[in-house]
Amino acid sequence: VSGTGSKPAGRIEQLCSLISNIEFSVSNEVLNQFSKDESQLPAMLPEIVVFPKSTQEVSALLKAAYALNIPIVPVGARTGKSGGSLCTQGGVALSLEKMNRVLNVNVINRTLTAQPGVVLDDLKSKAESAGLWYPPDPNSSYSCTLGGTIATNAGGPSALKYGVTGDYVLSMEWVTPQGEVLRVGRKTAKGVVGYDLVHLLVGSEGTLGVCTEVTVQLIPKPKEVVTALFQFASVALAIEFVTKAMGQGAFPRCLELIDDVALSVSAWPGIQSETGAVIIAESDGFHLDSVLAEMNLLRTLALEIGSSEPVVAQNESQRASIWNMRKCISIELKKLKGLKFSEDIVIPIDRLSQAVAEIKKLGERHQFTVATYGHAGDGNLHTNVLFGHTDEWPKVEVLLREIMELTVRLGGTISGEHGVGLSKREFLQLEQSPQLIDIQREIRRMFDPEGLMNPGKIFEL
């Protein structure tokens, strides 16, 4: 065996004998490392971490695990917030980190083909070197992997104008839970042959198999980007601005909200003392005049409702400083009380104002501080419940459930980018009917009759 760590026992030893050419580890350090992700869930130890280097190795591993009835969880960079990569039943953590190459960039077809373990920013850089752009931009793009973004159909600030991961996936090489290698989708921009299995698999959170190669569509990279920071006296006014902008035909690429609580941890020098909420707006395009005109529309709307003059980034370093404030919120907020739980609900824009006000009230009633920030332009809010001790968790859960109920009552959805994983499983039936969940269960059983693939995630099989 080519692995590290002490000799594995039982079914894992048997597995090792079947996959003797594939790199693995059973060392405590590595098992511990793979026992956590960015959710607040308790550590869940895999029994072995396997690092295949090819589709053939992934297929061999899945066949062996299936034969031995060992659960298996595909793992990217463990930046997920819903526990999607945690090993609920021990078994195998299948790390894709060694399959991290960009295989091809085709400038004429505007496609990029890569392995799932590539770090998203590396992929984005490769596209940009060719004058092209891959728009999905989750906060963790510096460390998350393409495969992870496919598992959760990840978004980011630019989703407002450019959509999410699934909108760019043309085709995949896909290994079924039983180890069969499939090619799904097509490498052309259009294609309507048979059922759209690509989109069934994107966002399936590692429950229907493992992606081993992906071809994504690229688009021309907008040459001009203008970033501005708008300050409002209150969150209500900031949301009024977003609602107005969306209702009056503005087409920015980002409209990011930072509420009063989130703002209190943001040490950005230009924030005025009377500011109660911030919107970071970004417009883009191929010609500066039109991008400035777009931003000017936003400025006019903001001034109408009492914003101060926006701070427009004059260069790349000012732009980076504004975004850095936004990107650090999650980490800084956590320091406030010690713990936090981050949600990613999506609210229809015409209910956003009501949602933000009611969430604030819910927090007060349950005596928790709630920070709300995120992708306000598409209604995708990160509501963060701050708390100090794990003892408070049951009370946090009650509040979270009420936020989820409110979300569904307002016509929203309980997850815009993190996925259901473990942490939203109990809320699934708030949003979806038993019949709809049953259809998904049947599809999952079809792919994975023994229920070995990422068990316990999304719904119980």
Added chain:
Amino acid sequence: VSGTGSKPAGRIEQLCSLISNIEFSVSNEVLNQFSKDESQLPAMLPEIVVFPKSTQEVSALLKAAYALNIPIVPVGARTGKSGGSLCTQGGVALSLEKMNRVLNVNVINRTLTAQPGVVLDDLKSKAESAGLWYPPDPNSSYSCTLGGTIATNAGGPSALKYGVTGDYVLSMEWVTPQGEVLRVGRKTAKGVVGYDLVHLLVGSEGTLGVCTEVTVQLIPKPKEVVTALFQFASVALAIEFVTKAMGQGAFPRCLELIDDVALSVSAWPGIQSETGAVIIAESDGFHLDSVLAEMNLLRTLALEIGSSEPVVAQNESQRASIWNMRKCISIELKKLKGLKFSEDIVIPIDRLSQAVAEIKKLGERHQFTVATYGHAGDGNLHTNVLFGHTDEWPKVEVLLREIMELTVRLGGTISGEHGVGLSKREFLQLEQSPQLIDIQREIRRMFDPEGLMNPGKIFEL
């Protein structure tokens, strides 16, 4: 019974007694009308045409048909080109034409909710009255229905920049083949809860049930559109232009090809005698300067490879006249020999030049005139085989198969917008592996264990 026509017999009589409140017809005129679509396939008569007016009626009809083991085919406006709406086994043609209302346009959320029988141009007008835009624009938009475009995941010229139907569908009310009513998807821009069933159902060609209500995402309507007609000495040069434009970061909303044969039936006054092929290019945006700059990039690239000065439409009527030439090609080409078979292959852009040349050669070898036109910018070509008599059909089929084989060999797909239906069923396995087709078959069986829903389409159950 509330129907028209002579008294139905056997199983259809039984069906009528179960759906006595639902409008239907068994008159020969109506049955004949529903026996054909825009494919070249022979007429296939339904035994009854039913016109439900509500989701409840659709559900009751499907339950009754399932109980009696009667096949049922959902039908839109019968503008499909692959036979998707033909009743291969008699039974029920389920017309959605009475469910044709736009139920809601929400300007702030940028969503539109409609019934499936709405004519696409009516929906597009409703969106535009609200200052918003629904981009999908199949050639038949004046008569095709939203439901039909969902069944085939239809595109059109603007798909080059704006994508296809599925990119805009957020949620659907869906009746399963056994009459169960589901709500799939969500009404917000983002959402990743559970498997993406919306995209599994979009493009399923009426084989997995019936859509009874749809919510689509709208976007701001570009304020400026510039349309230009580029003339080239040969098809090869026109394709070189497209390849160059795509390889050098141009981002037009349409790049439509008209080859020499298609041009010969196009009576557009401005075509020069030495012109061997035309590209209609369209750029759009919110500011005229940037749209003109985009068009100017195309002009520069075209002049470099010997195009004459492009004709830029100066007003809406010139623009309409250019598009009218493009839209009439299909009808005019048919007059050339009396019959034609239109394909909708998609070729990777970097193989487009090779594809067009080889298709021309294949036509010559089999002694058929082949016209090629369509959405060259995304590689989606309408190759039309012209012929004079149905006796030639077997020879046409041989040529078609060779074109499909070539398409797959060049990394393309056999259908970009028409779907598989009946006419491409025998070519499906050229593109997809038996394993992949089996997975689709299993999904279909899951939804429709008796195989009553649009039987015979895409693949045999």
